[in-house]
Amino acid sequence: MDCESPKELQVVRPALTVTKRDHAYQYNPRKKRGLCERAGERARESCRCERGRAWEAVTARLPILSWLPRYDARAAFMGDAISGVTVAIMHIPQGMAYALLGGLPPVVGLYMAFFPLLMYVVMGTSPHISIGTSAVVSILMGQAVGDLSSSTEESPQGNQNESLLRDVVNGTSLTYTPVQVATTLSFAVGFWQIVFGLLHLGDLFRKFLSDMLISGFTTGVAFHVLTSQVKSLFGIAVPRYNGPFNMIKTYMDVISKLLSANVAVMIISCITIVILVINNELIKPRVKKVTNLPIPIELMAVVAGTAASYFGELNKNYGVRVVGDIPTGLPSPSLPPFELLPRLVVTGFIVGLLGFTTTFSMATLLAKKNGYSVDATQELYAQGMSNVFGSFFSNGPVAVSMSRSLIQEGVGGVTLITPLITCVFILLILLFVGPLFETLPNCVLSSIIAVALKGMFVQFRELVALWPVSKLDALIWISSFLACVVVNIDYGLFVGIGVSIMVLLYRSQSPSLRRLGRVPGTDLYLDCDRYEATEEVTGVRVVSVSGPFRKLG
Helix, strand or coil: CCCCCHHHHCCCCCCCCHHHHHHHCCCCCCCCCCHHHHHHHHHHHHCCCCHHHHHHHHHHHCCHHHHCCCCCHHHHHHHHHHHHHHHHHHHHHHHHHHHHHCCCCHHHHHHCCCHHHHHHHHHCCCCCCCEECCHHHHHHHHHHHHHHCCCCCCCCCCCHHHCCCEEEECCEEEECCHHHHHHHHHHHHHHHHHHHHHCCCHHHHHHHCCHHHHHHHHHHHHHHHHHHHHHHHHCCCCCCCCCCCHHHHHHHHHHHCHHHCCHHHHHHHHHHHHHHHHHHHHHHHHHHCCCCCCCCHHHHHHHHHHHHHHHHCHHHHHCCCECCCCCCCCCCCCCCCHHHHHHHHHHHHHHHHHHHHHHHHHHHHHHHHHCCCCCHHHHHHHHHHHHHHHHCCCCCCCEECHHHHHHHHHHCCCCCHHHHHHHHHHHHHHHHHHHHHCCCEHHHHHHHHHHHCHHHHCCHHHHHHHCCCCHHHHHHHHHHHHHHHHHCHHHHHHHHHHHHHHHHHHHHHCCEEEEEEECCCCCCEEECCCCCCCECCCCCCEEEEECCCCCCC
C-alpha cells in the first residue's frame, strides 16, 4: 500500500473576507424573533394541555404528590418515626431558647417547629433537613424586634407578649407586640424567597455567596448571639442598643454592672454550662460509637432547671427570671400588621437570602451523602411558603438547624414523613405539656444557646487554614466578620458581598500565571513554585493562566 506524501496531506485554508466567506459557503442567518414573539411562544408551550406535562408541572411544585403514593411504610416508617421523635425532643429546648434569643415568648419557638414544617412536608425536596428555629435567623429577628418594639426585660416574668411600641402612622397611634413584628418579618422573608424562586436565583445566590463569606458572617453573628445572652447568664439588666457599634455599647454596660450580678443566676448558669460541655466533649463521642441516638441533654437540663425553680421558688426567693406564662393549644390565625412591611423590607431580604443559602447548603450536603438531588428553585418556593404560612400563626422566620439536620439524617430518617411525625409530637406538647415549663429559668436557656455556639466559633479554624492558601479569600472572611462584629450584622453581609465583588473583578483583570512542571513517571503537571517534586520539560515552558486573556496594545 502506497503512503501519501506529506504534501498530499496538507490542507490549504483560503484567505477570505467576511463577505466572500458568506457568499462562498452560503451563509443563511435565521430570522431573529422579537421579544413579543418569543414570549408568546413560551406562553403557548406552557399552556399546552398535555396530560403528562400538566401532571409534571403540578408534582414539580407539590413534590408530596410524587413521593407519598410510593411510600414504603414497611421499609421506611421505623426509621422515620425514631428520627421524628428524636428531632422533636431537640426542638423543645432549642425552640424555646432561640425564641427567647429573638425577643419572643418561648412558646413561639414551639409554634415555629409545627406550622412551617407542615408546609415544607408538602413542598420540600430534602427529607433530611430540619426546618425551624435557627440561631442566625433568631438573632437577626431579635434585632428587628428590638428596633420596632420596646422590651419589658425589667418585668419579673419577662413576658414579651406585653411589650408594646407606640408609633404614629398617618396621625394614628398604633401598638406592636414583638410577636406582630416577628410575624411581619416572616411574611417579608417568605415574600422575598418566593420572588427569588420566580426569578430562578437559587443557584446564582448559592454560587455568589461563597463559603468564606458565609463562614465569616456567621462567626460574627455568633458574637452578637453570645452578647445578647450575657445579661441572662449574669442576671443583670442591660438596655438593648440598636444601630452601629451596639455590641461595644452593650459590653460597656455589662462591665459596669458586673458587681450587681445575681449570684443565684450565675451559679445556675455555671452548672448548666459545665454539664453541657462535659456531655458534648466527653460523653457524646463515646455514646456515638455505640448508637446514633443522642442523649437529650438539653431537654434534661430544661426539665431539671424547671423542677429546681419550681420546688425552690427561685423566682420568688432569689429573683431568678423565669419563662412565665406558656399558653396551651394552638394560636388563632391572624394577619400580620402589613403597615410594618416597609420597615422590614431590607431585613427581610437579608434574612431570606441568608436563610436560603444556609438551608440549601445543608440540603445539598446531605443530598450528596445519600445519593439524591435537591432543586434550588423548589426549595425557595418551599421555604418561602413555609414562612408566609407561619406568619399567619404567630411565627417568626424559620431556617435550617445544622445540629437537628445531622441528627435527623444520622438516626435514620428516610422521607419527609419524619418532619410530619415531629409535628405530631410537638402538637402533643403544645396541647398538654407546655405549662409545665413556666418556671424554667431564662439562664438555663441562655446557657444552652451559649454552649451551642461552639460550632460557629470553631470556624476560626477555616480562616487559619485559608490564609496560607489564598489571602484574597481570607480577606472576604475577615471583612465580613469585622464589619459584622464592630459595626452591625447587616453591614457585615453587605461589606462581605462588596469585598467579594471587588475580589472577583481583581481576579478577572489580573489573571495569575504559573509555571507548570511534570511529576516524573506521571502525566500530572503541577506548580513548580509549590511542588518541589516537579521537573520542567526541557526546551518547553508550560504555563497555566487562571483568568481570561486580554488583548494587549
